[in-house]
Amino acid sequence: MKTIRTLIWKELLDLSRDKGTLFSTLLLPLIAFPIMGIVIGYVFQVQPITLAIIDQDNSEWSKWLIEYFKAVIGVHGVPAKHMCVGAFLGRPVIIYLNYTDIRSAEVDPKIDLIVIIPKNFSKLVPEVNVKIPVYYEVKTTSRADIAVSILWSAVSNFERHITEARLKILAPSAKIKDIENLRNPVEIKFYRLLRPSGAVAKPEEKNIYLTMMVLIIALFMTISPPIAFISDSVAGERERKTLECLLVTPTSRSQILVSKLFSSIILSFLSSGASTIGAYIMYMLMLSGLSGGSITLPISIEIIGVFSLTVFLTVFVTVSMALLISCLSDSIRSAQSKSITISMIGSLVMFIGLYGDIDRLPQLIRILLYFIPYTHSLQILNQYMKFDIYHAVPHILCLIAFIMVFLGISVKVFNSERVFFGSKVEGTVIKSRKRIFKFTK
Amino acid sequence: MAYAVLVKDLVKYYGRFKALRGISFHIFEGEVFGLIGPNGAGKTTTLRILATLLKPDSGKAQIYGYDVVKEATKVKSLIGYLPEEAGLYERLTGYENLLFFAKLYAKDKKELEEMLEYGIKIANLGDRIHDKVKNYSKGMKRRLTLARALMVKPKLAILDEPTVGLDVYAAVTLRNTIKRYVKETGNTVLFSSHNMLEVEYLCDRIAFINKGVIVAEGSPRELKDKFGVSNLEEAFVKAMGLKVEE
Numbered sequence: 001m002k003t004i005r006t007l008i009w010k011e012l013l014d015l016s017r018d019k020g021t022l023f024s025t026l027l028l029p030l031i032a033f034p035i036m037g038i039v040i041g042y043v044f045q046v047q048p049i050t051l052a053i054i055d056q057d058n059s060e061w062s063k064w065l066i067e068y069f070k071a072v073i074g075v076h077g078v079p080a081k082h083m084c085v086g087a088f089l090g091r092p093v094i095i096y097l098n099y100t101d102i103r104s105a106e107v108d109p110k111i112d113l114i115v116i117i118p119k120n121f122s123k124l125v126p127e128v129n130v131k132i133p134v135y136y137e138v139k140t141t142s143r144a145d146i147a148v149s150i151l152w153s154a155v156s157n158f159e160r161h162i163t164e165a166r167l168k169i170l171a172p173s174a175k176i177k178d179i180e181n182l183r184n185p186v187e188i189k190f191y192r193l194l195r196p197s198g199a200v201a202k203p204e205e206k207n208i209y210l211t212m213m214v215l216i217i218a219l220f221m222t223i224s225p226p227i228a229f230i231s232d233s234v235a236g237e238r239e240r241k242t243l244e245c246l247l248v249t250p251t252s253r254s255q256i257l258v259s260k261l262f263s264s265i266i267l268s269f270l271s272s273g274a275s276t277i278g279a280y281i282m283y284m285l286m287l288s289g290l291s292g293g294s295i296t297l298p299i300s301i302e303i304i305g306v307f308s309l310t311v312f313l314t315v316f317v318t319v320s321m322a323l324l325i326s327c328l329s330d331s332i333r334s335a336q337s338k339s340i341t342i343s344m345i346g347s348l349v350m351f352i353g354l355y356g357d358i359d360r361l362p363q364l365i366r367i368l369l370y371f372i373p374y375t376h377s378l379q380i381l382n383q384y385m386k387f388d389i390y391h392a393v394p395h396i397l398c399l400i401a402f403i404m405v406f407l408g409i410s411v412k413v414f415n416s417e418r419v420f421f422g423s424k425v426e427g428t429v430i431k432s433r434k435r436i437f438k439f440t441k
Numbered sequence: 442m443a444y445a446v447l448v449k450d451l452v453k454y455y456g457r458f459k460a461l462r463g464i465s466f467h468i469f470e471g472e473v474f475g476l477i478g479p480n481g482a483g484k485t486t487t488l489r490i491l492a493t494l495l496k497p498d499s500g501k502a503q504i505y506g507y508d509v510v511k512e513a514t515k516v517k518s519l520i521g522y523l524p525e526e527a528g529l530y531e532r533l534t535g536y537e538n539l540l541f542f543a544k545l546y547a548k549d550k551k552e553l554e555e556m557l558e559y560g561i562k563i564a565n566l567g568d569r570i571h572d573k574v575k576n577y578s579k580g581m582k583r584r585l586t587l588a589r590a591l592m593v594k595p596k597l598a599i600l601d602e603p604t605v606g607l608d609v610y611a612a613v614t615l616r617n618t619i620k621r622y623v624k625e626t627g628n629t630v631l632f633s634s635h636n637m638l639e640v641e642y643l644c645d646r647i648a649f650i651n652k653g654v655i656v657a658e659g660s661p662r663e664l665k666d667k668f669g670v671s672n673l674e675e676a677f678v679k680a681m682g683l684k685v686e687e
Contacts, residue, residue, distance in 0.1 A: 002544075003545060006541065006544040006545055007545075009541075009544075010530065010533070010541045013533060013537065014530055014532050014533060017532035017533070017573075018532060240528040240530075240531070241524065241526045241527060241528030242527075242528040242529065242530060244489075244494060244522070244524040244527070245522065245523075245524065245527055245528070245542075245586075245589065245590075247493075247494055248492045248493060248494060248517055248520065248522040249517065249542065249545045249546065250514060250517045250518045250545065250546060251545055252514070417494075417495055417496065420494060420495070
């Protein structure tokens with residue numbers, strides 16, 4: 001233990017002096033991620049959705065329709081004659097009423113959607129056998145979808161108003177007692193919230209999938225820092241010519257390896273914590289900007305516990321893989337470039353996790369994905385999201401198995417002469433794997 | 442007289458390349474032994490096998506009776522090794538570098554302090570011992586690496602070209618340090634070098650090695666007499682079978 005303590009002391013002392021690495025792995029996520037959240041939220045806040053309503057009918061009924069638009073966006077304060085300001089789904093909305101011709105609205109770059117209320121609009125209202133046209137033009141902007149939603153909401157509410165008017169005309173002759181039953185013959189009633197397994201969910205579990213999405217992104221953010229730490233470990237010692245001196249000390253190679261692994265895990269954990277907190281704050285700020293605070297991310301001790309376990313196993317398996325790569329690489333640069341592949345595989349699994357459900361993929365693809373350790377990390381979170389924690393156990397065991405295999409191979413390589421020379425032996429490049437094993441025998 | 446080092450029929454392959462072709466030599470306790478040869482002769486490979494870093498393909502190598510392969514842990518506690526290109530932890534101070542290695546060897550606090558005291562003395566860096574190594578000159582770094590190898594007072598110090606790349610003053614200082622170390626401790630030193638002046642100054646006995654074979658062995662005087670020359674450089678050239686253009 002004394003030897004391992006000494007080795008860890010050196011590793012941590014060395015890293016504590018590496019201010020650049022400490023800043024980029026511990027402080028940067030805590031600063032950069034929340035700033036990203038604020039910026040994204042702010043960008044949405046300061047870019048209002050703008051509609052131009054051109055009232056060609058200028059009648060009582062067309063004014064009613066405009067009032068419904070105002071009601072949908074909940075106009076703040078006293079509206080001006082030519083415009084009104086409100087919000088929809090937390091996003092600011094401006095409706096312009098001063099455009100008289102369509103072309104001027106079309107060429108105005110700030111307008112996202114143009115609503116045209118045609119002439120004779122009001123005359124068609126009492127006509128029970130005709131549809132009343134309302135035209136719209138929409139621009140290819142990022143805000144167009146929400147602008148269209150505002151249009152549909154306003155028109156839908158207005159339709160209720162017209163339907164009621166038309167039903168009042170027809171009701172006496174049709175002997176209708178309550179026009180509400182005719183207007184809305186089907187009543188949709190919420191019964192209860194269910195978990196994916198079919199069990200009854202608590203109301204606060206409603207947005208848990210959002211929390212999981214944040215956690216999946218945060219989980220895969222934890223992959224990069226340990227790769228950076230551990231890539232430098234063995235390949236770095238070899239490149240800086242300190243490995244030879246370390247290997248002749250009365251320490252076993254396994255002790256050296258354990259100390260490197262342990263130090264990397266400590267630092268990776270700190271950086272993972274920083275990344276997770278940073279990512280959580282980023283999403284809270286971002287969602288706050290996007291939804292005006294109407295969406296929150298549920299979090300509980302249970303979620304934190306499951307996430308911590310997943311992060312621990314993911315970091316451990318990453319460190320084990322990167323350690324093996326570091327042992328086999330000639331230089332830090334080579335180790336880091338090879339380790340980028342690990343990050344890319346991690347990203348692939350992350351996207352599958354964000355946009356799909358591994359359990360619903362065809363069996364062959366699922367089996368292939370299970371050869372990637374990160375699939376099991378994702379599945380632990382997925383099973384928890386489905387409140388099926390017992391099905392997470394095989395994935396936990398799989399990750400532990402991956403760790404054991406990678407560490408076993410790392411120890412074997414570290415105990416061979418391969419670690420001493422990398423892929424080069426006194427100017428001779430070992431080209432074939434067969435020869436490597438002959439050499440390390 | 443007991444052997445500090447016994448090497449017999451040592452063979453080492455790198456892939457298909459035969460780096461050592463069955464070399465044999467011995468070093469007595471308290472002796473300073475030089476392994477001399479051109480680049481690629483097998484000097485570093487021999488030293489690395491004795492330092493337990495490489496495993497021979499055949500033959501045997503013992504240090505104070507311990508086999509370097511089977512009893513590597515015991516051997517490691519007896520040796521101090523200075524590689525040709527020895528690195529240091531650049532973000533640590535000179536003192537912290539010494540402290541780290543001393544902690545790996547020392548059994549108790551007293552021994553740790555003794556090692557550190559001796560290491561600081563050998564390094565002879567004054568107050569700069571508390572500076573970060575990245576601010577040291579090449580000579581200072583080499584002194585520190587030598588201190589790191591010798592501070593534990595190893596029964597066998599293995600030094601691979603300890604003065605290579607140093608200026609004259611730094612090389613002389615280092616050479617004197619090695620001489621003083623041998624005088625103070627009476628321990629054995631095995632080192633490799635290209636510098637015949639250095640070899641003659643330090644070594645009790647030397648071995649010329651070429652293409653993985655020991656071609657001549659003896660004291661500097663014996664070798665000069667054997668080849669009928671006045672200095673070691675000429676003896677080396679003759680031993681290697683080389684022709685020097687006039």
